[in-house]
Amino acid sequence: MSEKVLSVQDVTMQFGGVVAVNNLSLEVHKGEIVCLIGPNGAGKTTAFNVITGVYAPTNGAVEFEEKTIISNYPQGKMEKLYAGEHKGKYKKVLEPTPDKITKLGIARTFQNIRLFKSLTVLENVLIAKHMRMKANVFADTFLINWKEEKKMREDALELLRILDLYELKDEKSSSLPYGKQRHLEIARALATNPSLLLLDEPAAGLNPQETDELTDFIRKVRDQFHLTVFMIEHHMNLVMDISDRIYVIDFGKLIANGTPNEIQNNQRVIDAYLGVAEDE
Amino acid sequence: MTEKKNTQLKILFSVIALFVCAGILFCVNHYTRPTFMLRTVMQLGAIYGLVAVSMNLLNGFTGLFSLGQAGFMAIGAYAFAIFTIPAKSRPGVYYLYGVADWLSNLQLPIWAGLVLAGLVAAILAAIIGAPVLRLKSDYFAIATLGFAEIVRIIVGSSPMNRITNGSLGLKMIPKFPNFYFPFIVVGICILIISLLIRSSYGRAFKAIREDEIAAEAMGINLAKHKQLSFIISSFFAGVSGALMGMYLGAITSTTFNVTLTYNILLIVVIGGMGSITGSILSSFLVIAAREWWLRFLDMEMFIGSFKVPLLKSGFRMVVFSLILMIVVLFFRQGIMGTREFNWNFILNRLRKKKNAGGEGCE
Structure with a gap:
């Protein structure tokens, strides 16, 4: 403290x-x-x-x-x-602008889920990794930086594996169940390598069982990634339990x-x- | 194991497909008369295909609804023409106003002209991009539309007489050196665009299309990426404008009016916003229908002594508009939607059939 x-x-x-x-x-x-x-x-x-x-x-x-x-x-x-x-x-x-803040290490999720709906789970996570990319657009287009691209993919898959989303990696993100979408949004925020995670009502719209899962999920994320978490929440059970x-x-x-x-x-x-x- | 096998299969398929395409081009070139409609359709289709894909990069992949494509084509076509018209035919082209001194002995090779055409369009896009890209959706469309018109009018105006030949336009533009030329150029350009789209920057573009706020929260610099997409799209629009100039041999500012933008938009919408293969496919279909298959609608026809009603000059475009309306009403996704026609798509189809146990014979 x-x-x-x-x-x-x-x-x-x-x-x-x-x-x-x-x-x-x-x-x-x-x-x-x-x-x-x-x-x-x-x-x-x-x-x-x-x-x-x-x-x-x-x-x-x-x-x-x-x-x-x-x-x-x-x-x-x-x-x-x-x-x-x-x-x-x-x-x-x-x-x-928000992208600069994210670069500093503050990642966030949204109250009403804002995933990239028509893209796959893996792509969602890869997009969050884009800002750390060093190659310029030419190098990236002509695959000169294939090593970096490969590393990005491996990191993203590793993250999905840790967060139990690996099996869903090729699913369209809008086709996931609601609870999983919440998890994916947190996963996507984590892919930006933040030190502070802001969650805006992560349990909104979840049933009691999903809320319990989310509680564990947030704790796990905090411990595994050495994060600080700042969140808005209405579920009092969750709030009193976790904060x-x-x-x-x-x-x-x-x-x-x-x-x-x-x-x-x-x-x-x-x-x-x-x-x-x-x-x- | 299966992954590797799949990759091998895909490479094999791609090579075969490439040979088939080359074979078709070769056959068309050798076994058809030079005036045969198919040749026109294929060349024009390829050119429209490129500009449609470049528009799709902006409209379908980055989610910026631009209507300025004809403007960038005009810039490309004029830049190409100004720098590549043979020096000895310049006096003939600029017979009324005379040619600017610095231009009179200038003549670049065709490939340099093509690159230059793209670059000039890209530079202009960079200049107007900064203010225009701040606008949202409809306003952006209107601004780009206005820009295209401004370009067209400036190019055809009298102060530019000694450079662009004003309202008389330019002619004697070098023709395609051979039948294959446009296909090779278009092929390379589309390959580059598709590589871009599957790169990390391409994914960032798609993220902007899906949700700007989320994209920005994920660290994507909106201004920079929108600008990038706008510039690249304009570059290829410029190149396709140059190809159009080569194809036509003569251009005036009215060649690149608003209708051209709508034609391109039509191709993109029919092909599917966000699908490269869709754009290419629909470009050939639309051009073939417009220039070839629906021609009969413009001609009066008699069956015996019965005159078929409605068929007269101009009816073709009515039917065409109807088709567009039907597409927009019932097939909003276009031919391909956001899917791509690739080997994965086909392999999956085949596998599904196999799994169905011979049930599916459709």
Whole structure:
């Protein structure tokens, strides 16, 4: 629990007059599994989109492995409109595109599965390996780099073998059962060699048995690939079972953080999100 | 074991297929009259095949709906013509406006002209690609369509008189040195495109087609890869434009109007977006139908003293449009969809039949 992998600092994301994420600060340490929970529309996915470069934050910064990778402050029209805090604290503008963030070592999955549907399982994984390719387009077209290509294929197959997807390698990815598609999406994210894995509701739409499988799968992945996992999830069983720490947000604001036990007994979290069982 | 055997089988098949193709070309060349329609259809089909495949690279594989192919063909054709028209016939070509001084003694060999044609088109694609590729779907199509028209109009405008011969166009463009020439050039170009598509970059293109957001999240630089696909596609469109110029012998700016783009699009759609073999196949079919098989629709016909209704000049295109509508309505995937006609495909078919135990005799 020492090294900081991800550190989100005072991030505010404002769309016009709507503040989707308000002054969010959180930290993820090496080797942890951290969950981000909160009611629908609380701004969880928006926070993910800021970290992965889909949106540039209105104000605030994101550090990855002790280096600032994203930073912004309200400018132009936003300068007047800005409703968040810490105005003027950040002076730098750093807005990398999502592919650059992925290159740094942050991989993600999506809430609604976004596989390359008409391509095979193997191709899906190979595409994720493309960005590490050194050869240019000519060398690659005329097979001058066949060694690299071969290595890519072997690595991809090895990854599929580890994750029990090897038998499905030639299947079209859209023909897989839903649970397997979730696994494949994680496999594809792993193929980019990340050190931090962001999972956006990986258990959405899974039945209880598949959810249990997924829990084991995420643990296995974390241990085998020495990863840090940061995830959004609604399945409380999964969340309480798997996470080392939990962050709770509501209306874009952080309302609590702590171990699963602490969160379960936090009055604010119970009021905002967990609720009380009816027979109590 | 079976993998190895399969590979051997496939190589054997490929060699046989190559010989069969060469044989067909040889027979057509030697045993038909020079004016026979089949020769025209095959040569024109090959040229359209190349430009259709290049358009498919962009539209079918990268998912960028471009309508600028005719513009790049025009650039290629003009670049080729300007640099390869024999120096001694230049005064005759530019008889009205005269020829620019730097051009008057210039004459490149044909192969250099072809490469140059591609390069000029590619460079232009690189220049306009940066702003145009920021646009999404429909807007991109409109922008490229506009670009093609701009090219056509600039090429035919009076300030360019001493280079492109303005609205008079260029003639005396070197013809194909022999019957096989276009097939060899087209074959090489399509081979390169298919190698590209099965490479890692080709996979990245397909990823962009499937889901841009996911592709970007997987580390694919969208701007760079779209630009790459656009440039390569334009290069081959330029080459095919040059071939078209060679085939026609004379070009004007109206040769490359919007209709040409639609014809190419038609071939791509009928063949299947995302299938190279589909594009080639449908290119020959469409050209054959248009130039040859459906010709009779344009001619008035009498059976005895009964005049067949509807048959008159122009009816051919009506039927053609109907076919297109039927394809779009009922066979949206085209002939091949995104499948490719290759030996795997055939071997799988054969194996399935065998497994069915002689039941399937279809």
